[in-house]
Amino acid sequence: MAGHDIFTADFRAAPWWWDDCPAPTQPLEELPRAVDVLVVGGGYAGVHCALSLAEGGRDVLVLDAERLGWGASTRNGGQITGGVNVGKIPGGGNATQGTASERRQAILRDAAAGMRHLEATIERHQIQCGLHRTGRLTALWTADHWKGWQDRLDDLNRYSDAEARMIDIQEMRDEIGSDFYHGGVLIGRAGHLQPAELHAGLLAAARRAGAKAQGSTRVTGVTRQRDGSWRVDTTRGTLNAAMVVIATNGYTGRLVGPLHRQVIPVTTHMIATEELPEDLARGLLPRNRAVSETRRVINHFRLSPDGRRLLFGGRARFFPAGERVTAEILHRAMVQRFPQLAKVRISHSWGGRVAVPFDYMPHIGQHDGVYYALGCNGSGVVMMNWLGHGIARKILSGTSDRVNAFDTGTMPTHPLFHGKPWFLPVVGTYYQVRDWLDRRERKSHA
Numbered sequence: 001m002a003g004h005d006i007f008t009a010d011f012r013a014a015p016w017w018w019d020d021c022p023a024p025t026q027p028l029e030e031l032p033r034a035v036d037v038l039v040v041g042g043g044y045a046g047v048h049c050a051l052s053l054a055e056g057g058r059d060v061l062v063l064d065a066e067r068l069g070w071g072a073s074t075r076n077g078g079q080i081t082g083g084v085n086v087g088k089i090p091g092g093g094n095a096t097q098g099t100a101s102e103r104r105q106a107i108l109r110d111a112a113a114g115m116r117h118l119e120a121t122i123e124r125h126q127i128q129c130g131l132h133r134t135g136r137l138t139a140l141w142t143a144d145h146w147k148g149w150q151d152r153l154d155d156l157n158r159y160s161d162a163e164a165r166m167i168d169i170q171e172m173r174d175e176i177g178s179d180f181y182h183g184g185v186l187i188g189r190a191g192h193l194q195p196a197e198l199h200a201g202l203l204a205a206a207r208r209a210g211a212k213a214q215g216s217t218r219v220t221g222v223t224r225q226r227d228g229s230w231r232v233d234t235t236r237g238t239l240n241a242a243m244v245v246i247a248t249n250g251y252t253g254r255l256v257g258p259l260h261r262q263v264i265p266v267t268t269h270m271i272a273t274e275e276l277p278e279d280l281a282r283g284l285l286p287r288n289r290a291v292s293e294t295r296r297v298i299n300h301f302r303l304s305p306d307g308r309r310l311l312f313g314g315r316a317r318f319f320p321a322g323e324r325v326t327a328e329i330l331h332r333a334m335v336q337r338f339p340q341l342a343k344v345r346i347s348h349s350w351g352g353r354v355a356v357p358f359d360y361m362p363h364i365g366q367h368d369g370v371y372y373a374l375g376c377n378g379s380g381v382v383m384m385n386w387l388g389h390g391i392a393r394k395i396l397s398g399t400s401d402r403v404n405a406f407d408t409g410t411m412p413t414h415p416l417f418h419g420k421p422w423f424l425p426v427v428g429t430y431y432q433v434r435d436w437l438d439r440r441e442r443k444s445h446a
Contacts (some may be wrong), residue, residue, distance in 0.1 A: 006331050008274050010350060014313065015075050016272035016304070016348040017196035020085045023067040023074060024200065034240040035061045035212075037395060038232050040219045040255065041247035042066075043073035044380060045373045045388035047202045047213065048121075048226035049245055052392030054209035061241075062211065063234060070201060071251050072380060074196035074350030077270060077300050077313045080291040081190040082115025083160025086378040087360050088432065092296050094152070095360040100414050102304055105403075107361070108159035110405035114386030115189070121385070127201030129193045130305030135163075136290040139172075139181040142438050145294040163188030167446045172188055176291065177283040180337045188436030192290040192302045195381060202385075210320035213282055222256055222370065230370075245391055246372040249384065253419075257367045260419040262411040263355035269326040270313035271334070272304070272348040273341065284338060296431040300367035310334070310341065315364045318428030323349040354378040358412040364390045365409050371395065374411070 037053055039046045052061040064070070083304040087095035087108055096104045102280035119239055122131060140146060149166065156162040167175065168183045177182070203213060222244055230241045235394030246256055250265045276284075285291070299314035312334045316326035327349035335342050357363060357375035362383050364373045371394065373387035386404075393403045402408075 006328065006346050007324070008345045011346065015196070015270070015350045016309070017074055017078075017194060019348075021074075021196035021200055023070050023196070024203065024215070026214075028216060028236070030218070031214075031234065031237050031239050032061060032212070035059050036241070037061070037243045037245060038063065038230070038239070038241035039245045039247055040064075041249065041251070042068035042203075042215060042338050043071050043247065043249065044199060044202065044384040045249065045391075046245070046247035047206050048385045048388035049247060049392045050211035050213065051206035051209055051371065052389050053395060054206060054211035056392065056396040058396070060211045061204075062213035063219055064213075064215045067215040068213055069196065069199040070215070072249065072352040072354055072376075073199045073366045073384070075270070076195050076351055076381060077290075077302065077311065078192045078195040078381060079136060079190070079292065079302065080115065080118065080193060080381050080395045081187055081379070082113075082162070083111035084136075084138070084156060084162055084164070084190065084381060085292075085377075086111040086362070086383070088377060088379070090296060090356065091362050092294075093148070095206060097152070104155065105159045106405040108155060111383070111386075112160040112162075112189075113404070114382045117389060118382050118385050121205075121315060122198070122201070125205040126202060127198060127205070129195075129197035129201055131191065131193040132288055133191040134288045134290075134306070136187040136192075137175055137186065138185040139176070139293045140185075140293055141181070141293055141295045141435065143182040144438070146183060149294070153185075161189055165329050175287060176285060176288060177340070178337050181227065181293075186289075190290065190313060190394045191213060194305050198381070200300070205224060214281045219255060224369065228239075243395060245369045245395075246370060246374070247384075247388060247391075249374055249376055249380065250355040251300065252355065252374060253430050256372070258413060259367060259372055259374065259411075261413045261417055263357055264417070264421050264424075265353045266315065266352050266356050266378075266421065266424065267351050268313060268331060268378065269316040269349070269351040270281065270311060271327050271330045271346045273310045273312075274345045274347045274378075275308045276310065276344065278308070280340065281310070283340070284310055295435045297428065297435055299330075299337075301334070310338075311345075315428065323351065326351060354380065355407065358414055362387055362406045362409075364394065364404070364407050365411070
């Protein structure tokens with residue numbers, strides 16, 4: 001099918017999630033003169049931090065340069081797990097495997113706690129977000145990936161309650177309408193949801209608890225004052241805050257110290273198919289699992305909450321590219337895995353930034369008195385909510401003690417990185433070539 005033929009007549013360069021749940025727009029209100037806590041960033045971390053702080057009796061204001069939730073919180077794939085993805089390395093492997101046993105166990109336990117907390121929050125606030133607890137498949141790119149995942153199972157099941165097990169090629173055929181993979185890992189304690197609806201529900205809950213939140217208000221400066229409070233300059237005026245939280249993740253700029261040098265912004269892309277015939281959609285993923293791959297440059301996919309579309313994502317390009325270009329790349333990858341979708345058209349294409357720390361681990365902490373929650377590493381639905389809640393716990397407790405395994409106090413950086421990921425095209429292309437060679441070598445030896 002020619003490239004220009006893959007798009008529907010009403011194709012939109014915007015997240016499919018926004019069709020049913022557009023990013024909120026509200027008349028701007030006058031900014032308060034002072035607040036207890038000013039949160040910069042209106043995504044999952046910032047809104048969840050505000051929710052927990054407001055429930056703890058704090059006067060909190062969330063500000064975002066764009067519409068609230070405009071970033072990755074309403075652009076992601078909506079997959080949720082607890083501990084399986086924490087520490088994943090883009091080049092393959094997992095950062096937790098190189099840590100001491102006690103530290104690794106604490107990380108896995110805490111990531112699982114984040115999953116339980118998110119599920120409990122959804123239940124407590126009755127957030128309708130298309131939650132399906134149907135598990136996730138980690139699809140093996142080559143047969144060589146089997147042993148590495150098999151070696152992780154004991155830790156994942158013991159410390160993060162993953163309910164994980166290996167499945168061979170034959171069983172994989174019962175799970176996915178494709179012969180593309182060399183088996184997989186079934187994660188029982190996982191699922192998927194509608195990320196924009198989750199954000200909207202969290203924002204509504206935070207406002208009911210007393211938190212204030214406004215978009216279209218860029219914070220341009222944060223300055224420490226003699227009394228220890230903060231002067232916060234914005235495009236709409238100035239206010240004072242007793243405390244400031246940075247929760248901007250993949251959209252972190254030069255607002256506070258070196259934070260922009262401690263996370264690498266990486267753009268990931270997604271497409272949504274047109275509505276599929278019911279039998280075709282069900283044949284792709286008969287058990288409605290979410291799917292992610294063991295490639296270095298992963299693809300991931302799942303059905304829409306209504307089961308009528310395939311939502312397919314990945315890092316389509318490491319160079320700047322428009323939504324139609326990235327849609328064509330993802331469409332080819334989708335058809336490679338599902339040849340039965342060759343004539344299916346694309347209705348939506350979009351992208352969003354994730355934040356990759358240099359140690360591939362999420363972090364909360366302080367820099368010169370400013371709190372931060374950063375580094376979802378591409379697994380932000382659970383993790384960014386958990387980090388935001390963790391910062392709120394830290395503020396409410398008034399202690400410098402660690403509140404979870406990601407409260408490490410420092411984030412690493414690199415002397416040659418100054419906020420712009422100039423090296424991504426080279427590194428990303430190298431990883432793509434390695435993935436291609438791995439697959440080719442396995443075929444030649446089969």
